Each structure stands twice: as C-alpha cells, then as structure tokens.
Amino acid sequence: MTLYDQISEDIKAAMKARDKVRLMTLRNIKKVFLEAKTAPGANDTLEDSAAMKILQKLAKQGKETAATYTQAGRQDLADEELAQVQVIEEYLPKPFSEEEIEKAVKDIIAQTGASSMKEMGKVMGIASKQLAGKADGGTISKIVKKLLA
16 A cells, blocks of 8 residues: 555544544645646656655654744644644654664765765765665764764
8 A cells, every 4th residue: 555545544534533633634745645646747646755755844844833833932833733743753764863873874984985074975975865764864964974074
C-alpha cells in the first residue's frame, strides 16, 4: 500500500473516530499529495519517496509556524500546529540521533578521503543523499563542519 493510499484509509478511520485534528491534518496532507500528483510532469503518480519529502516539508513548516505563534504569544495556535505536526510525524521514519548521524558522517568522510573544510561540499552531497528523511540538513552540516575542522 502506497503512502497516498494509507493516508486515504486513515482519513476514513479518523472520520469514524471523530478525531477532528487528525482528520483535518490528513485531509491537508492528501490535498498536497493530490497537487503533487497532478503537477505538470508528474504523470498522475506519486512515489513514496516524493510523498516522504512532502511530509518532511509539512512537518518542518508546522514546527516553524508553531515557533512563530509562540513568539507572538499565541500558545493556543502553537499547540494546534504542534498537534498537526505530531500526526504528520507518524508517517515519517524515526529520525537519527546526533550520535548516529555523526557515525554515518565519519563513514562518508572515510569513503571520500576528505580532510579539510574545502571538501565539505563533497561530503555534504553524499551525506544529504544517504541521510535523506532521517536527519535534518542543518544538523548534518553542523556535524560535518565539526568533524572537518
């Protein structure tokens, strides 16, 4: 079952359970998935890898929006946004810890033979591909800088 189909099934379950937050979040996800499926050049398909990227983007946007609401003193809106992020994160793979990221980056540095900050781009390119969906780009960058410095 594709992620798109899973979301559709979970919408039905949320409707039966009368879970408003979950239902609203899943409908929003499905809307974004449909937009991606019908975009020019998409051939009316949505691969799970593309769906994961969409979910990661939605989760990141939700966290940023919640932070903005918190700074503006609107904790009620921030809590709503974080509840939606929680639903989105159920469909994402468990993110790596900093120790796991560091281990993976050390392996990549060993493979590429990188030894200075000049080669950071090479390491980041490989690390971003290998750790896609499992680690935040900012965290990867911070660890690569620390190890190459």
